[in-house]
Amino acid sequence: MGPPMWERTVPFRIEHLWPALSGRGTSPCMAKSDPTSTEPPSETGDTRAPGPPTHLTVAxxxxxxxVSGQTIRRFFKDPTLLGTRMRTRVAAVLREIGLAGPQLEREASQASEPALESEQAAAPEREREREPEPEPEPEPCEVPAHAAVKDDAAHTSDAPPSRPPLPEPEAPSPRLPAEDPATDILSATGGMADDGRLTINDIARLASVSTKTVSRxxxxxxxxSDTMRARVRRVIEETGFVPNAQARALALRRNFLLALxxxxxxRARVEQVEDGMLAAMAGGEFALLIQPLQGPAGxxxxxxxxxxxxxxxxxVVLLPPLAQDDMIVEACRHAGTPCIRLGPTPDGAGLCSADRAAMAQAVAWLVALGHDRIGLVGGPEGARLAQARELGYLDAMADHGLDRGAALIEPGDNSFASGxxxxxxxxxxxxRPSAIIACNDAMAAGILHAATEARITVPDELSVIGFDDxxxxxxxxxxxxxxxIPWAALGHEAVRRLQANPREIADDAAPPHFGARLIERGSVAPRKGTQEDGRTSLSTT
Structure with missing residues (x-):
């Protein structure tokens, strides 16, 4: 096997481009003798000017x-390495100078060594056919891969052999002005992906750094260093480069996806957590998947x-009641996927607010407004979040010495219908209770509807408080x-932890608690016959 195709010179088979290479105004091969000319022939008796080169270098x-020399090498090595526009551009030029037929691109990628050697052997024959007086040609010598034969006459000279001509250096790529490093990469697609997007290699070249520096x-x-960081940042900002998350995921062996x-x-709670997670991901590489688990819990x-x-x-981020399900947590561990749980959990490792204390504060606020008979609509049986809120209600009622009998507590399932x-x-x-607290807003809306049915005015005759806002x-x-309840803040914190280093998340880590805040609107008023100066705002931690 000889040297690779792209390291060899390419046969030249047309004369009209010779002026562009030699700098002359007229092609030597087209300067034939004129029978009416008075100019005497040359001393050698040959009226032909020196012929055009039989080979072209990559440069x-x-x-x-x-285009660049690298693009030419890629074209002859494997045209599929180039984008469609660049491949068509090179092929068009080669067809124009007569180097191949209409199937150039396929032949360039599939050309074999014998085909190239026959092309080189046929070049001298074509030269002899064009000569008016055939002369014997010496056997062609082996030409180094880096050198291009410029004149066949040099091989027929009787003079002692001279040193082979030095290879012509490739034309350097034009350097860009410092104020616009994006011009070169945006004007040519040779170094881009096939779809025209910038790659990390393009940014490294424009910033004159290594790809490792860009990756860092x-x-x-x-x-x-700060200097290198500033240099790469300037190029990225001026070119508008956006890293390919899929490519980085393959390189880092890490998927840039988080799941809720x-x-x-x-649904309202899901949307609040989603808003917090998306806010934490804004401007980053992570994307969010939202997946409901439907059907029976089993x-x-x-x-x-x-x-x-x-x-x-x-x-993944798990919402209640999935966050308290040991089988769900085990499924995450089996898959090797870190998980963050929101809400109360059996081991106390979930990210949650102080729901028990928040409920106790809501009851205390109603008591301060003169309400001494307060009802409760609880959440689903077995749900730890609902249990925490019900315990807060019982704690506060006991602290104030108020009736907390079963008649004042009704179960619910977090739906409007149950409320x-x-x-x-x-x-x-x-x-009848003068105030009712529901463990979520949907059930509180159901209570308002029930009061309207019973012709009970809210808030004059009945005060109602919901949960979650x-x-x-x-x-x-x-x-x-x-x-x-700051569900958005909980989602934001969950993303921050997963982005930092998800593999270091420990289930037994002591999570911070997020404070709750009472949002006063028009559904609560002091009980009739009591002073309104007991009305205060609450903030729980």
Missing amino acids: ELAGLAG YLNDSPLL IHTGDE RHPAQLHTFLTRHNPSG LAAGRVLLEVSP TPLAQMTCPPLTSMQ
């Missing part, structure tokens, strides 16, 4: 095509395992007073 082809910048490595897993209930672990295997996210049903029951109790709280009539 000469690059100059004709207006993108990964915010502490090993990168829920049961399909409590099928949830298998559904989650399938999802994690198929999409392989870097981490409506529970409200109807509590409003039939005698003596979802958008629904502002849509009821009257607007609903609600205890704001």
Whole structure:
């Protein structure tokens, strides 16, 4: 096997481009003798001017095509390495100078060694056919791969052999002005991906640094100096370069996907957590997947395992009640996927607010407004979040010496329908409660509807408080007073932890608690016959 195709010179088979290479105004091969001319013939008796070169160097082809030498080498090595536009551009120039036929691109990538050798052997024969007086030609000598034969006459000279001509250096790529380093890469697609997007190699070339330096910048490595960091940042800002997350995921063996897993209930809560997660991801490489686990709870672990295997996210965030399910947590561990749990958990490792203390503060606020008979609509049985809120209610009622009998507590399932049903029951109790707290806003809206049915005016005859402060709280009539649980802040913190180093998340790590805040609207008023100066705002931690 000889040297690779791209290191050899390319046969030249047309004369009209010779002026562009030699700098002359007329092609020597087209300067034939004129029978009417009075100019005497040359001393040698040969009226022909020196012939055109039989070969072109890579640099000469690059100059004709207006591309880099690397692009020419790639074209003859494997045209598929080039973009469609660049491949077509080089092929058009080669067809124009007669180096191949219409199937140039396919032949360039599939040309064999014998084909190239026959082409080189046929070149002298074509030269002899054009000569008016054939002369014997010496055997062609082996030409180094880096040198291009410029004149066949040099091989027929009787003079002693001289040193082979030095290779012509490739034309250097034009350097760009310092103020616009993006011009070169945006004007030619030879170094880009096939779709025209910039790559990390392009940024490294424009910034005159290594690809490793650019990679360290993108990964915010502490090993990168401030000078190098500023240089790479300037090129990225001026070119508008956006890293390819999929390529980085392959290089780092890490998927830039996070998943939010829920049961399909409590859509308002899901949206709040989603907003917080998206705010934390803004401007970064991570993307968010949202996946509900539906059907019976016993099928949830298998559904989650399938999802994690198929999409392989870097981490997941689990919402209640999934956060307290040991089988769900085990499915994440089995898949090797770090998880952050929101809400109360059996081991106390979940990110949550102080729901128990928040409920106790809501009861204390109602007591301060003169309410001494306060009802409660609880959440789903077995849900730790609902249990925490119910315990807070019982704690506060006991602290103030108020009745906390079973008649004042009705179960619910976090739906509007369950709140409506529970409200109807509590409003039939005698003596009737003067205030009712629901464990979420949807059930509180049901209580408002039940009061309207019973012709009980809110807030004059009945005060109602919800929990979570979802958008629904502002849509009821009257607007609903609600205890704001910072679900968005919880989602934001979960993303921060997963982005930092998800593999170092420990289930037994002591998580911070996030404070709740009472949002006062029009559904609460002091009990009739009491002073309004007891009305105060609450903030719990």
